[in-house]
Amino acid sequence: MAQIFHPSTNTLSRVTIFGALFLIIGLLWLLAQINRSPYVTDVNVVRAQPVPFSHQHHVSGIGIDCRYCHKSVENSSFAGIPSTSTCMNCHAHIWTNSEMLEPVRESFRTGRPLRWTRVHDLPDFVYFNHSIHVQKGVGCVTCHGRVDLMPLMRQAESLQMEWCLACHRAPARFVRPREHVFQMDWVPSIDQQDLGEELVRKYNIRVEQLTDCSICHR
C-alpha cells in the first residue's frame, strides 16, 4: 500500500506544533507588552484642557507650593483641583488680558465651573488615598514625576496594579522625610535604602499588610 503522507509531513507537523506554540507565546508576550504600553496606560498622554495650564510656569517659574492649589492633598483621599477663585487670586490682577485665561474669567463671571479633564483616572473599584501617602513620606514626584518641568500635565507612571504593588512590597526604596514630600528635586543625602528602612520604622509603615487585596479593593 502506498504511503498516504509524504515523509516531509513529519517535519511539517513538527514545525506546525512547535511553531504554533511559539506563535501563541509570542502573541501573549505581545499582548502583555501592549497592555503595559502607553497606548493602554495613557502614560505621557496630554489631554485637551479648557486652559493650557502650565505647572512649569507656576511651580518652578513662580515657586508656588502644590498645596496652594491642591489644598486637600494632605488630609483627604482626593488631592483637590483648584477652584476658579484660586486662579483669580492672582489672575484678577495679572495677565488680565490674556486670551488663554478667558475661560477662567468667564467661569468667574458666570459661576459655571471650569471643566478640567482628568489626567489620572483609576478605575472605581480601586481605593486610593493621597493623605496616607503624604503623611508616610511618599513624595509627589515619586508617583507624578517632575511636575515642575511639565508645560502640560501628563501621567508619568502606568498606575497599574503591578506599579502600586512594586512599591507596596518594598516602600523603603521610595519613602522620604515628610518635610520633603512636596519638593520636586529632593535627593537623599545618604543611601536611600538605609534612610528608607529607618523611615519605615519611624513612620510605622506596616509593610506586611500593604499587599493585602482589601487595602486597595475595599
Added chain:
Amino acid sequence: MKWNLKIVELIRPVQRFKTLKPFKSFKALAMLMLLAGGTTTGCRQQMADQPHARPLEPSGFFDDGMASRPVPPGTVPRGEEPGELLHPGKIAGKSAEQLPFAVTREVLARGQERYEIYCAPCHDRLGTGQGMVVRRGFPRAHSFHDPRLLEAPASHFFEVMTRGFGAMPSYAEALPPADRRAVIAYIRALQLSRNVRLADLPPEDQEKLRSIK
C-alpha cells in the same frame, strides 16, 4: 461672600476605559478574540466607572450639575466655634490684641509652613512684600516691618486673612481659624527677627553674633 468657593469640575477623559482600548479597531479585536479565546473583559466598563460620583465629578442630580456641593453660606464646620467665623479676630466681643493661646515651637513651625505656602508668593518669605508674583506685576503689599503693621493688633491680620484686603484675596477657604492664628504667630516672629535687641538673645547666640563681628 465675594469669592465663590467651589467652581470647578473634573470630568473623565473620553477614552476612559483603558483596557478596552485595544478593541478600538476591528482588526485588534478579531486578533484578541482569537487569541485570548474570548476572555475579553466585558464587564470591566461598568466596574471601572460605577454610578457614584467621585469628588468634583459632574452630576445630573443637581441643577447646577456639580456633584460636590458648595458650602451653604453661614455654615459653621463641626468643631469650629461659631463666634470665630462670625466675628473674626474678636475674642469675647473685643478686638484681639494678642493670640488666644501659648505660642509654642509647634505653632510657629505650622505657621511658617502655612505662611510659605499661602503668603510667600506675594509677601515673600521675609514679609517685605516682594514675592515672585509681585515681581510679575501683582500690586505690592506693605512690608510687615512697617511701623504701622508692627503696631497692628493680631485681629488686623486675622481680619485680612479672613476677608481679604484691597487687592489681596481672602484666605479663609485655605486656612482654618487655627492655621490663621499660627500664621499670625509666625508673622510676629518675622517682625521680631528685625527688631530684636542683642541683650534679649540667649547667651550662646550673643556669643555667636559677637564672634561674627
